[in-house]
Amino acid sequence: MTLSDFVRGLFGEPPIASPSHPPQSHPQTANPYANIAQGSGWTPRRRRSTRRFLPRPLRRAIRFLKSNWLSFPLFAIVCFLLGAAVLPYDSTLRLGVRWNWKRLVTGGRPSEEWVLRERPEYEVDWGRDVGVVLKTGYGTRGRVPAWFESVRGWGEVVVIADYEGEMVLGDGGERVVKVYDMVERGLENPILGGLLGHKRVGKYERLTAAVGAKDEELAGGLSKEFGWELDALKFIPGLEFAYQRWPDKKWYLLVDDDTFLVETSVKRFLGHFDPEEKHYLGNAVGDFRARFAHGGSAVILSQAAMRALVKENPKALKTSYLESLDEVWGDRLLAKALIRVGIYLDERYAYLFNGEPPRRSKIRGDRMCSPILSFHTLPQPEMMRDVGEHFRNVTEPVFWLDLWKIYGVPAPWRWDPEMTKKTIKDPKQREEMSRIVLRDVKSEWECLAEYNRRFRASTGTGWAWGKPEPDVCVIFRSAPPFESEVDAWTLDWDYVGPVDEAVYTHENVASAQDCMEKCTEKAFKKCIAWTWESSTGRCHVSPWMIVGEEVKEQDKVSGFNIRRVRKLERECPTFDGYETIGAGGITASDYTSSN
Numbered sequence: 001m002t003l004s005d006f007v008r009g010l011f012g013e014p015p016i017a018s019p020s021h022p023p024q025s026h027p028q029t030a031n032p033y034a035n036i037a038q039g040s041g042w043t044p045r046r047r048r049s050t051r052r053f054l055p056r057p058l059r060r061a062i063r064f065l066k067s068n069w070l071s072f073p074l075f076a077i078v079c080f081l082l083g084a085a086v087l088p089y090d091s092t093l094r095l096g097v098r099w100n101w102k103r104l105v106t107g108g109r110p111s112e113e114w115v116l117r118e119r120p121e122y123e124v125d126w127g128r129d130v131g132v133v134l135k136t137g138y139g140t141r142g143r144v145p146a147w148f149e150s151v152r153g154w155g156e157v158v159v160i161a162d163y164e165g166e167m168v169l170g171d172g173g174e175r176v177v178k179v180y181d182m183v184e185r186g187l188e189n190p191i192l193g194g195l196l197g198h199k200r201v202g203k204y205e206r207l208t209a210a211v212g213a214k215d216e217e218l219a220g221g222l223s224k225e226f227g228w229e230l231d232a233l234k235f236i237p238g239l240e241f242a243y244q245r246w247p248d249k250k251w252y253l254l255v256d257d258d259t260f261l262v263e264t265s266v267k268r269f270l271g272h273f274d275p276e277e278k279h280y281l282g283n284a285v286g287d288f289r290a291r292f293a294h295g296g297s298a299v300i301l302s303q304a305a306m307r308a309l310v311k312e313n314p315k316a317l318k319t320s321y322l323e324s325l326d327e328v329w330g331d332r333l334l335a336k337a338l339i340r341v342g343i344y345l346d347e348r349y350a351y352l353f354n355g356e357p358p359r360r361s362k363i364r365g366d367r368m369c370s371p372i373l374s375f376h377t378l379p380q381p382e383m384m385r386d387v388g389e390h391f392r393n394v395t396e397p398v399f400w401l402d403l404w405k406i407y408g409v410p411a412p413w414r415w416d417p418e419m420t421k422k423t424i425k426d427p428k429q430r431e432e433m434s435r436i437v438l439r440d441v442k443s444e445w446e447c448l449a450e451y452n453r454r455f456r457a458s459t460g461t462g463w464a465w466g467k468p469e470p471d472v473c474v475i476f477r478s479a480p481p482f483e484s485e486v487d488a489w490t491l492d493w494d495y496v497g498p499v500d501e502a503v504y505t506h507e508n509v510a511s512a513q514d515c516m517e518k519c520t521e522k523a524f525k526k527c528i529a530w531t532w533e534s535s536t537g538r539c540h541v542s543p544w545m546i547v548g549e550e551v552k553e554q555d556k557v558s559g560f561n562i563r564r565v566r567k568l569e570r571e572c573p574t575f576d577g578y579e580t581i582g583a584g585g586i587t588a589s590d591y592t593s594s595n
Helices: 003-010 032-037 056-067 069-085 092-105 138-150 182-187 190-195 199-212 216-231 235-245 263-270 303-311 314-323 330-340 347-352 381-390 402-406 427-433 444-455 512-520 562-570 588-592
Strands: 130-135 156-161 165-169 175-181 251-256 280-282 299-302 436-439 461-465 472-477 504-506 529-533 538-542 556-560
Touching: 130 235, 138 156, 138 165, 138 175, 138 216, 138 381, 156 235, 175 182, 182 199, 182 235, 190 314, 199 216, 235 251, 235 303, 235 314, 235 330, 251 303, 263 347, 299 303, 303 314, 303 330, 314 330, 444 472, 512 529, 512 538, 512 556, 556 562
Parallel strands: 130 156, 130 251, 156 175
Antiparallel strands: 165 175, 251 299, 280 299, 436 472, 461 472, 504 538, 529 538, 529 556
C-alpha cells in the first residue's frame, strides 16, 4: 500500500490503480457469484478502508467532516486549542493562545459587591493569616523605619535585603527588626555552585565588602549603581524563606519599602478569595509572554499558590534561581516561576492596585467608585509618614474618590460655598481669564464673524474690536453663575499631573475657557481633567484626574469636565444595605444629589 492509498483510505476513497500494480481479481474466479452457485460458501467482501486502523471517535469525526465540510474550520480551531493545551505552561504558543482567549471571552468587570458586605466570605485575621515580606536594599534601608511607623499593627513582617543587619525602631528602641540577606541565601543554593563567577555575583561581593568595611560612601554609591540588579536575586529566596517561616499563613504579601498598603481595603479584598485556591494578584504589566504583577504596587499570593511554587515544584524553583542571575526585573522572574507551575496572574482585579502616590494617583472613569489597595513611589521617609497619618484613622475600605476627602481637598464638581481660596470666585477675574485676544484683525466684521464662530450658541458673551488698540479683536465671556464649569477652575493647581502618551496636548490655546472647551468637546469623549499653561499656551487634556497640589509655576489653571465627572459619580454601583462608600465619608446621598 502506498502513502497516497492510505490517505485516500482515511476518507473512504478506493486506491488508484497503476500499470505496475493492476487490480487483482480473486484467484478462484472472476465471477464470485458463480462460486456461490457451486456451494463453495465464498462470499465477496468489500475492501475495508485503512480508516479501520484509526480510533472509532476519530473515524466518526472524519465521516462528520465529509458530510459537513463547513465545520472543518471549527474542527481545526479545536484541534489547535487542544494542541496548545498539552504544551508546557510557559510555551510561547500556549501563552499567546491564552492571552487572546482571555481578551476574547472576558467581558466586563467582576462584581464589587464583596467590598460592601458586612461579613466577608473568608474571614481574614491580619496577625494570624497574613505574612508580609518587605523588600529593601542597602541604599534604601532608611525608608524601613518610616514604613513601620506608617503601617502600625500589621502583624508579622520579615525584612529581606542585599545585606545582613538589624534596625532599631522607635525613639526609645521599642522594637528591633532583623534584616535578612536574601542574595547570600540564594547564592548558597547548590544549583548556582558553578556560576559564582557571574558578573552579578561579583557586584554583590563588591557591595558586601564595602558594607563589611563600613565604607558608607562607597557602599551607598555601589547600591545606587547596581542595587536594582541585585533586587532580582531577592524574590525567589525571599518567598521561599517566608514560606518556610510561615508555612500555615493564608496569604503572603510582597511589598517594596516605598509601597503603602491600605489595610482596610486589602483585608476586605482578601476576604473575597479562598486561600486554598491558587491566586496570584497584582497590577498587571508586561507582554503576553510573561504578564506579571508590578512589584511596587504589591504582589499577593495565596497559601495554595505558595505551596505549589515552593513545596510541590522544586524543579521550577531551581530554574528560577538560574534565571535570577540574568533577569532584569524580579517581579517578572516571579511570574515566570509561577507560570511554569500553571499559575497565571488574575488580571480582573489589576485596576485596584496603584503604582503612584495618593495625590498623583490617576482617578480614571472606570474606577472612581472602586476600592484602592496600594500606593507606590514614596521614596522619602517623610512622604511615607505623611500617607500613614492621613490613613491612620481609616476603618473602612477606601475608594478612589475618597482621596479628595481624606486629603481635605474639596471636590470642585460638588459645589461647596466654602471652596478653597484658590478657586476663582471673583467674577471679574473669571471674565479676565476667559478673554481671547486676536491680533491683526482687519475689520469689525471679521471680529464679529470670529465671535459668532466661537460663541454663537452661548449666552452672556461679548466682543470688541479696536480696543484697547487698533486691529485687535477681544472676545470675552461674562462670568457665568456658580455651579457651572468655571466654578471648577483652580489657579496654580494641576488636576492632570505628569504628561505622558495618554495625555493630549493642544498648542497655541488662547485661554482657559478654550482649554476647557477642548476637554468638553465630543471629539475627546474620555476627557476628565484639563490644565492650561498661560505662559506657553499649551492645553493638556487627560482621561483621568488627580487630587493634585499647588504648583510652583504660578501660570497654570486647571479644571474638570464637570458633566462627565458628575455622570460617572451618579453611575457608582449600589448594593443591598448600601449606606456609605469608604472612610472618606462619601455617602449615597453624595452620589444622588449631584446635578
